[in-house]
Structure formats: structure tokens, C-alpha cells
Amino acid sequence: MSQINMVQSLNRSLDRLMAADERVIIMGEDVGRDGGVFRVTDNLLNKYGTERVIDTPLNELAIIGMASGMAMYGLKPIAEIQFQDYIFPAFDQIVNNIAKVRYRTGGRFEVPLIIRTPYGGGVRGGLYHSQSGEAYFAHTAGLIVVTPSNPYDASGLLVSAYKSKDPVIFLEPKRLYRAAKSEVPDEQFEVEIGKAAKLKEGDDVSIITYGSMVPVVMSAVEKNQVNADVIDLRTILPMDITAVLQTAKKTGRVVIVHEAPRTLGVGAEISALIAERAIDSLFAPIVRVTGYDIPFPYSHEEFYIPDEKRIMNAINKVLTY
Amino acid sequence: MSQINMVQSLNRSLDRLMAADERVIIMGEDVGRDGGVFRVTDNLLNKYGTERVIDTPLNELAIIGMASGMAMYGLKPIAEIQFQDYIFPAFDQIVNNIAKVRYRTGGRFEVPLIIRTPYGGGVRGGLYHSQSGEAYFAHTAGLIVVTPSNPYDASGLLVSAYKSKDPVIFLEPKRLYRAAKSEVPDEQFEVEIGKAAKLKEGDDVSIITYGSMVPVVMSAVEKNQVNADVIDLRTILPMDITAVLQTAKKTGRVVIVHEAPRTLGVGAEISALIAERAIDSLFAPIVRVTGYDIPFPYSHEEFYIPDEKRIMNAINKVLTY
Amino acid sequence: MGDEETLREMAIVGNLSNEQAITAYKTAVLARTLDTKIINAQRQGIIGFHVPAQGQEMIQIATAMLADKEDLIFTYYRDLALYLQRGVPLSLIFDQMLGNSNDFQKGRQMPDHFSFKEFNFSTVQSPVGAHLPLTVGAAYSMRYTKKNGIVITTFGDGATSTSDFHAALTMASVYNLNVLFICENNGWAISLPASKQTKAEIYKKGAAYGIPGKRVDGNDLIGSLSGLQEAFDYVRSGKGPYLVEAVTYRIGPHSTSDDPKKYRVDEITDGSEKDPIKRLENLLLKMGVVDSNFVMTTKAQAKESVDKEMEERMNIPPTDPLSIFDDVYEKPTWIQEEERRDLNVSD
Amino acid sequence: MGDEETLREMAIVGNLSNEQAITAYKTAVLARTLDTKIINAQRQGIIGFHVPAQGQEMIQIATAMLADKEDLIFTYYRDLALYLQRGVPLSLIFDQMLGNSNDFQKGRQMPDHFSFKEFNFSTVQSPVGAHLPLTVGAAYSMRYTKKNGIVITTFGDGATSTSDFHAALTMASVYNLNVLFICENNGWAISLPASKQTKAEIYKKGAAYGIPGKRVDGNDLIGSLSGLQEAFDYVRSGKGPYLVEAVTYRIGPHSTSDDPKKYRVDEITDGSEKDPIKRLENLLLKMGVVDSNFVMTTKAQAKESVDKEMEERMNIPPTDPLSIFDDVYEKPTWIQEEERRDLNVSD
Numbered sequence A, B: 001m002s003q004i005n006m007v008q009s010l011n012r013s014l015d016r017l018m019a020a021d022e023r024v025i026i027m028g029e030d031v032g033r034d035g036g037v038f039r040v041t042d043n044l045l046n047k048y049g050t051e052r053v054i055d056t057p058l059n060e061l062a063i064i065g066m067a068s069g070m071a072m073y074g075l076k077p078i079a080e081i082q083f084q085d086y087i088f089p090a091f092d093q094i095v096n097n098i099a100k101v102r103y104r105t106g107g108r109f110e111v112p113l114i115i116r117t118p119y120g121g122g123v124r125g126g127l128y129h130s131q132s133g134e135a136y137f138a139h140t141a142g143l144i145v146v147t148p149s150n151p152y153d154a155s156g157l158l159v160s161a162y163k164s165k166d167p168v169i170f171l172e173p174k175r176l177y178r179a180a181k182s183e184v185p186d187e188q189f190e191v192e193i194g195k196a197a198k199l200k201e202g203d204d205v206s207i208i209t210y211g212s213m214v215p216v217v218m219s220a221v222e223k224n225q226v227n228a229d230v231i232d233l234r235t236i237l238p239m240d241i242t243a244v245l246q247t248a249k250k251t252g253r254v255v256i257v258h259e260a261p262r263t264l265g266v267g268a269e270i271s272a273l274i275a276e277r278a279i280d281s282l283f284a285p286i287v288r289v290t291g292y293d294i295p296f297p298y299s300h301e302e303f304y305i306p307d308e309k310r311i312m313n314a315i316n317k318v319l320t321y
Numbered sequence C, D: 001m002g003d004e005e006t007l008r009e010m011a012i013v014g015n016l017s018n019e020q021a022i023t024a025y026k027t028a029v030l031a032r033t034l035d036t037k038i039i040n041a042q043r044q045g046i047i048g049f050h051v052p053a054q055g056q057e058m059i060q061i062a063t064a065m066l067a068d069k070e071d072l073i074f075t076y077y078r079d080l081a082l083y084l085q086r087g088v089p090l091s092l093i094f095d096q097m098l099g100n101s102n103d104f105q106k107g108r109q110m111p112d113h114f115s116f117k118e119f120n121f122s123t124v125q126s127p128v129g130a131h132l133p134l135t136v137g138a139a140y141s142m143r144y145t146k147k148n149g150i151v152i153t154t155f156g157d158g159a160t161s162t163s164d165f166h167a168a169l170t171m172a173s174v175y176n177l178n179v180l181f182i183c184e185n186n187g188w189a190i191s192l193p194a195s196k197q198t199k200a201e202i203y204k205k206g207a208a209y210g211i212p213g214k215r216v217d218g219n220d221l222i223g224s225l226s227g228l229q230e231a232f233d234y235v236r237s238g239k240g241p242y243l244v245e246a247v248t249y250r251i252g253p254h255s256t257s258d259d260p261k262k263y264r265v266d267e268i269t270d271g272s273e274k275d276p277i278k279r280l281e282n283l284l285l286k287m288g289v290v291d292s293n294f295v296m297t298t299k300a301q302a303k304e305s306v307d308k309e310m311e312e313r314m315n316i317p318p319t320d321p322l323s324i325f326d327d328v329y330e331k332p333t334w335i336q337e338e339e340r341r342d343l344n345v346s347d
């Protein structure tokens, strides 16, 4: 066990995976000598050499396209996209190729790769270093989409992603990279894909969230002593429907919190699943607290990202409904 | 007035716009001599010449990127993407550039272009000629997303898109291109962006749909004499929230129908908006009838696309709840 | 290239035996016959769609002749003769074209989107050029895992404009990967003539990446073989990627949905002077390698086997509709399971 | 290039007057001073971020010198000297860097992402290369509407690998558009040396599109001017696009977030032998155009005006938080209106 932050946790997990399995290849812009702009791949080049830690030219389509060829032919690439905002040049490869290879070949090929990418705001990165694009991927059958909210889950989900035979979009909330340390085992362990975590048991209201918003939600409910059930989804696709419905039915009051814009954000799907399957249990509207439907602004990002006040407003709204 | 199909309606509307405004430029793969693979731009090259009807090389990023430069500097490009499935190579330009130019420049630049593209299945096109990708765009603030369901709306929405100073993703349900004729005025007219159409008044259940599914829904409710309120959204972003809430509150029973996959499809947002704002009016779960969460298969596409039977099952479910 | 020249070229290739030439001819005839059969089947509604390969058979056959078994080939959607020359049986081709329950891909893809893994082919997708970056990853994997063989890929002139082409050549060059890029320049991307696709000569496009290139006469077996040989040698020797532009000719429409009269009025011909099969046939006849009787028999046999095979494969039942939920993931998630039940009930 | 040579070159350019050389020098010093000021301000938390342009001033100044007012310029995020030479006042630069309420862009973008429309600049975005396809559309529009002027665009060596670069050169060539592509090859894309970005020489990349290219010494004013002149002439005459590779040198880190010691250990220098400002300074001194007193005064004045300007601009208040809902659309939709109210209430 060590007290480490998310960057360290990811770095160690990558290191262990590379040490154990020669098929694991890391690739991306500045992942080698620089160790990644957030240092997640620090020192791996020194340990594993240029064949296994590949500094690539500046083309995300090329990175993902090449990685998918590697994955189809026996390797286990872990590709980094420097900021999630820069994944879109590879969007066609992701939704039209990677997500559909297994299907279109009748299961004869698979693309077991991992695409790691930091997302979310709070680092004064403006429009192009702050986006939370998980919904673009979660609408695409064939992909798995996960996001950890703490160092432990980061490491454990990465191992599960490594074991997955399906392509995994691994979204890392960059604001949390160094925000907190927690106990993480020194050996390899797994956090199951498709399983949410119950972070807090409570009866009055359910808060469903994930990734970058988890610490904000926890802080809000703790400071205000809200008797809340708090769910950290961890996997966005496929979502843990059991956990979602169980908590909705238990409390009958649901608040969904995410940083991405509201319209067709992941909260829409959560809300729709509940409205479809647990409507009779509800005592209040299903309320979403989200980033706004605007590009991510450079100034005033603190107003863009849901804060404790906005979360408490929503909680109070459903509690007093 | 003429009895024409959707292709003819679009073609005439394009023709009128080009005749009236020299700034209108049509561009895309095979839009010129070939007149577009679906003939929507037929004969326009002959009338307006190669400067205004541009056959482009095979690169969607180049088409959209170039069109956006044209739009920023005074022209009104109407770019065609041959199939919506092929728009993803341009996804970065669409979500990171076009949707954000006005915002990032503090309103000093705008990108008033139209991207026309046929979408949806039913033409035995398999994975890559059948997709309904509207949700990818509707999650992106800065874009307008519309889809007509009949020849009249096609023409009218196109004129409104032309007048819009914001970029419009204009989705054409290819299955309906020649499926039906209707009365369309010979002069220019508008169908307002952001306004849904009430296709049928009824009290028992609300059916909210758009685009390719509209005729299927109408046929189902008519054949089965369902006393349904039927809403054709026409604009997907920004959605007509008034129409959606009004019908939900009126009937208290909502069925949403679209062809795109369910998870984070547009139905999720519709459902979430209702669950957020009209929950007390509901007598039944909000049910979605959608394409399945699988890539669009070549064989058995008739099972993929929601049919009258699946729609009626959902209607009966909410009616008898 | 006149016949005399061709004969001289043949001497240069040297190692093309009469048997090989005859096999190539037979494959070409079979491919052409199959193609015509499919077009007719499409008209009758038996097969859903087709992109004819007519006119492009010879460069495809030459490619397959020079490829080793262990070479991995990423084709595009218009490579019928390539599959046949590499030994793919008609039965498997029809199974895919019909999308029946014998189809390896379970009827998931449109006709012409094959995945003959057993013959060391990869998988065909519709987005033009999108397979190209994959070839680079595959080549990386082969080198890394010390597998023998090179990666070969085919694509059209239109594909050279795509972002995927740029991505693939960038990576192949930077990592010095064994990828042989073969552009089948048939002069058209649907209605766009190659001259409007680019102002550069395609085989020179490698210059932007430090990749050598060569143009070959793709309508001529000998020209294709001798040109390709150099490229294969280069790539096999580990010198890195190579770009071949095979100049060929699309005799027919872009696809069964296409009407070339809209855009090809001024130069419609039957293509016969460029027809690679006629050229080989004439050469073989002239050299006395075969006689006209052989030609007739070859064509008749091709027709017979194509007709017979299609009739047989048409008897194979379609796939189970409920199978559309398989292979989205290794195991269906609760979503696909639920939707499968939904379909089963509504059915 | 030795000074002797440089003098000879100067004769070739011919039309560079002493005044122009002095102005260029002053701009360069101002740009360098401003850059240093911003880096310090960033360390103090006054400015959020910066991509230093140090080392790349001369090619930027030369570009601005040759550009006409009516030429439209698409810069990238590292072009400080280019703005200054074209007349953008320090005040506007600081307004953007500080994101204050005077900023034309309303504080929406990170520092260095300018949009000086009044000076015929377009708009800078962070995704590398993404402005390049826009340049082509702008050039099309200018030709179509019979506007004078050409389109000029700058970008880094890393940008040449992007799909946008390929897209832009494809279109510019096919439609023969007046776009001058200027690559500021500073040797690095963050930590990736240009030698690993591509195996080709960048100025030859146009070969894939039939676009001519040229390499110029971007660290030398005279070299940059004479090299660029040919390119400007070519594009202005309507012959089509042209690709210039300006070899330059990134003296500092990639950005204020970057630590080049991680990857640049083996070749860290102060860059002085390549420093374009030192080179021009030495030349002007040697030729007697200026004396050391002038040099000192120029530097002092630059510092004074930069210091003064920043102090002034820091007094300008920030934008109203509620303005973040503007300019998403021409008019906010109900969604932005509702969210604006939400923020107003929670505030």
C-alpha cells in the first residue's frame, strides 16, 4: 500500500502492466522522453525502450489508427491523446472503425486497445484543454467508456481495461491528477468494468455522478450533512443499471451531476433510464447539475464547472419538492 | 404548388437560393456533374457553373474546413457530405472549430454554413450507409441541428438554414427522399428553426419523433386509431421545449421514437427534459422506441429500424400502465 | 505499350512461366465472369449491391502473384480478382455477397466487404482510406513479434486525398515499416476524374514522407509484375514503405447504384483497348501459349462454375435475426441482451 | 551564413532600407521584451499561460513586412512578433493575454489565441493545424468576391503531420488558390524533434500536391525576406499556393507549462548563435546603421513601454461572468437563457 495521487497510480499501473506483458505498447504525443505532459508515462521510456514507448508525430488519427492495427494483430496498445479535446481528429477511426471491427467481421477480429486521455476543466485551459466529451463516446455501441475519480479506481480500472477484449476509452479527470492521494495497493488489482461504486449510503436523495465531479459532490454532501446515497458510476458505458435503479427506487429523489454540458450529456441517459424504469418510485423531478451548454470559457471557468452551491441548490430542490 | 418528393423539393429550394444569392456555393463529393449520388444537386452545375457548384476531392475534413473558411469570409456554402456516416473525418472541424468560432472570437466571426447530409437506414446500406448520428451533433452547443420529415419541411427548413447566421447540420432522411410526394409551394417559404410541428392532436398519449420515423409513427397511430398527440420535432437542437412539455403535460403518457441507437440518443434528452419539468403530469414511464445499440447491420435492417409493431407495443404499454 | 515491347518486358521479368501466365489469365476470366454474374444478380434483386472490379483485374492478380502466404493484405472494396488469385473459393465470396448464414461475417456487411482471415486478408470497411492507418499498426506488430512477411494494401485514387492516407504514410515512414501501398488508379472516384482529385502524380505523393514511388501499367500483367517486383523487393528487404501507382481503368460504373452516363458522356468507351484481359489474351494467343479453343473453354468453364456456385450458395438460409446483437462486444452487455429480448418479443 | 554573405544577400534584396531594418530590429526587441515580461507575469500568476515566441521573431517580422494590408493572415499561437510588426498595439495584446473586459474576444480564449480582425488577422485556435483548411476557404472567398490580396498562414513543424495540413494543401492545389503556407520549423513539437516528426524535408512536402516549396533561413532577416519575396511573388501572381519552410529555433520551452529539461538535455544552449535578434543587431552595428547606444536605448524603451502598458491594462476589470452565455449563437437559445438565469441565481 502506498499513499499516492492519480498520476502516480496510473504510472505504476502502466509500469506493472508493461513489466508483465510484452504486448503492451504505449504511444502518443510526448509520452516518451517527456513522460507525457501530465507525467503519467514518466520514466517508462527509460525502462522499456523506444519500441514499447513510442513518441508519435502530431496526428491523432494516425495514433489511433495505427494503434487499432496493432491491437487487431496481437499487441495491446495503450494510446494517449494529450487532451481529450484533441481526440476528435480520430473520431472517425473510433466510431467507424474501432467500435465496429468486431461486429462487421462477425467476431473474427477484435480491437483490444485502450485510449487514455485527460479531460475536464479547472486548469485554466480554455475551450481546448477542458472539454468533457464522454457523451460522444457513450452513444457508440462497441466502445467501453470508463472514468476513475480517485487513485485507487484509476489503477484498478486500468487493469480491467487491459484485460478487456473490447476497446476502452479511458477518461482521466485531469483536475484530480494531483488533487488528492489515497491508499493504493502495490500489487495489481482490478476494479470491474460496468460496476458503479456506492460512495455513501443515505436515504433522502440519490446523487449519481462520476469522474471529476465526485470530490465536489462528496464535499457538498458531507459539509451539509445530506443523508444521500452517492453513486460514482466509474463506467459510463455500459452503465451500471442495477446501481442506478436501486438507488433511484430507494430514495425516490435523484440528482445527477456531471461536468459535461447538459444537453445530451450522460445525465440525459441516466435520467431517461430512471424515467423508463422507476418512475413510480419518484417523489421529485430528476434534476441535472451540469456544465453549461456553451463552449468551455477561459475566463470564469469556476462558474462553468458545477460547484457545491449549485449541487446543494439541486439537492434542496428535490428534497423540498 | 407542386406535388413533389423530398429530393425535388430540396433541389428546387437550392436552385432558388442560388438564383437569388450569388454567395451561395454548393460543394461536396459528386455534387456537380453527377448531381449528387441522390440527385439532390442535379442540374445545378449546368445552371451555375463550376465556381458555384464544386466537385471536391475525397476528404470530408477538407470540404467542411474549406467551407468554414468560406463562410467566415462572406460566402454561404452549402456543403454536402455524401452519407452522414462519412462526416466523422470532419468531426473535429465541426465540434472544435465551426461550433466554437463565434464564441471564441467574442462574436467577431461567424460561420453561417449549412452541412447537408443524408442519414438513416432502409436502403440496404449496412454499417456505413445507414447511420443516424444526430446525437453526436446535438450534444454540441454552437450547432443547429434540423431534420425534415417531408418535402414541405425540407424546403422550408433549408431556407431557414440559409438565413441562419449559425452553422446548421441539415440531416436528410434518405429513406424518405422519394418515399412520398406532397404539396410544396413554388415560391420560397420558411419553416422556423426551433419549432416543432404538431402532426396530429390527441389526448391519450404523446408521441415525440422526427425525421425518418415520422411516417412510420403516423401510419401506426392512424391504422390503430390511437388518440395520440404526435410531435415532429423538426429541429433537434435547440429543441422545441414548449411543444415537448405541452404535450407531455397534456397526455401524461409519452413515447419517444427515433431510429438512432437508444443510449444517449436524442430520446434521452427528451425524456430527461420531461422528467425534470413535467414529472407530476406523468401517468406512465417515458418509453423510448429506438434503433438498437449495435452497429447498423446489413442483414435484418428491417428489425433494426423501429417498426409499427414495436411502436404500438410501446404505446400500448404506456396506455395500459 | 505495344505487344513487341510487352514481349521484351516479359524477358525482363524472366521468371513468369507459361503456367503462371495461364493461371493469371484463368483467374482474370473467372473474376470478370463472376463480376458480370453478380451485376446480373443485383439487377434481379438477389444480391444487394456490387462494386465491379472490371478493368482492374490484372494489377490485382499481379499483386496476389507476388505476395507470399505470410504477407498480410488489406484490400479495399474493389479487389475481386485479388481474392480469387490468392485462392479464395467462389463459395466464400458468394456467401458474403449473399450475406447468408455461412458468411464468415454473419451477413453484417454490404457485399464486397470481405474478411478472409484464413487467406491472410484483413477486413474491408466502406469509409474510403480508413484501412490505411491500420496497415501501419499491423506492420508494427509483425515486426515487433518477429513475424515474417510484409503488409500490402490496395486503395483507389480517391483514397489518396483522405486524411487516413496522410496518417498512414506519415507513420509508415517515421517508423520505417514494411508496408507496400498500391494505389489502383482507375481514373475516377465515382464521378470525379483523377485529374481533379489531385494535381500531383500519385506515385510521387510519397515525396512528402520520404517514401519512394513508382508508376506501373496496371492494365498489363507483365508491366504490373515487373513494376511491382521492384516494390516488393524494396519493402521485403526492410528498407521501409513504398508507394505504387497502378494505372488502370474502371470499365463499368462505380457501383450498381451509379449511372456513369451522368458524368462520363464524353469519353465512354467499352474500354476494350485498355482491357487488361483482352491484352493478356492477345499476348498469349500471339505467343502461341494458348489457342482460341482454350480461350473459349476457359470462358465457358468460368461461366459454368460461377453459375453452379451461385445456385448452390443461394440455398443457404439467412442468418438468425437475433444474431444482430452478437459481436458488438465480446459478451453482450445488459443493453444488447435487453434489446435482443425486445426484438424477440415484438417479433 | 557569415556576415559577409549576409551583406551580399542584402544587396540581392535591394529594397530593404536602413529605416526598415531599424524598424524590424525595434519590433524584434519589443517582441522579445514583451515575451519575457509575459513569462514573468505568468510566474507571478498575473497571466495564465504563454507560448513564448523567442527565437522565431525574424521570420515573423519578415512575413509581416512583405504582407500587404489587404492580405489576410491566419497565424498560429506563437506569432507575437508578427502582430507587432503589422501594427497591433501592445494594449490589445495585453487585453487578450489578461482576458480583461477590453479583450475583443471577451476573455473566452487562453492567452496567445488572438483575433485581430482590424489588422486583417483571422482567429487562432489551439488544435494544431486546424486553421489550415480555413485558409483555403478564405482564399476561395477572396477570389470569388474579387477582393485583392492573398492569404498567408503560419504553423509549426508539428502541424505538417496533421490531417488538416493534408486537407489544406489538397484543396489549395486543386483550386489553385492564393495561399502562402509558411511553416515555422522551430525544430520541436513540444518534445518531439522535427527529425522524428517526418523523414521528408518540410519544404518538399508540397510535392504531394504539386505545390512548390522553398527553405529559408528563418533566423535571419535578410534570408527570410529574400526567400519569402519569391514565395509572395509566386502567390500574388496567381500561380497558386506555395510552401515555405522557415528554419528557426525555439529558444525557450514549448510553453510556460513545459519543462524542456526532460527532453532537451543533450542540446540545451542559450541559442545565442542562432538568436535572430543578436544576428540582426550585429549586422546593423557592423554596417554602422546603428551604434551601441541605439541598441541600449531601444531595449530600454521597449522595456519601459511594455512595463507601462501592462500596468495600465491590469487595471481594466474582468468581464461579467454572465457574459459566458453570449455568442454561443447569434442569439442565445432558451437553453443558454435558462442557464444564465441559473448561474445568476446560484451566484
Ligand SMILES: Cc1ncc(C[n+]2csc(CCOP(=O)(O)OP(=O)(O)O)c2C)c(N)n1
Pocket: B029, B058, B060, B082, B086, B089, C078, C126, C127, C128, C155, C156, C157, C158, C159, C160, C186, C188, C189, C190, C250, C254
Ligand atoms: C470517407 C468516405 N467518403 C465518401 C465515401 C463515398 N464513396 C465511396 S467510393 C468513393 C470513391 C472512391 O474512389 P477511389 O478511391 O478512386 O476508389 P474507386 O471506387 O475508384 O475504386 C466515394 C466518394 C466513402 N465511402 N468514404
Ligand SMILES: Cc1ncc(C[n+]2csc(CCOP(=O)(O)OP(=O)(O)O)c2C)c(N)n1
Pocket: A029, A058, A060, A082, A086, A089, D078, D126, D127, D128, D155, D156, D157, D158, D159, D160, D186, D188, D189, D190, D250, D254
Ligand atoms: C490536434 C492537437 N493535438 C495536440 C495538441 C497539443 N500540442 C500543442 S502544441 C503541440 C506541438 C506543436 O508543435 P509545432 O506544430 O511544431 O508548433 P510549435 O509549438 O513548435 O511552434 C502539441 C502536440 C494540440 N494543440 N492540437
Ligand SMILES: [Mg+2]
Pocket: C156, C157, C158, C184, C185, C186, C187, C188, C189, C190
Ligand atoms: Mg478510383
Ligand SMILES: [Mg+2]
Pocket: D156, D157, D158, D184, D185, D186, D187, D188, D189, D190
Ligand atoms: Mg515546432
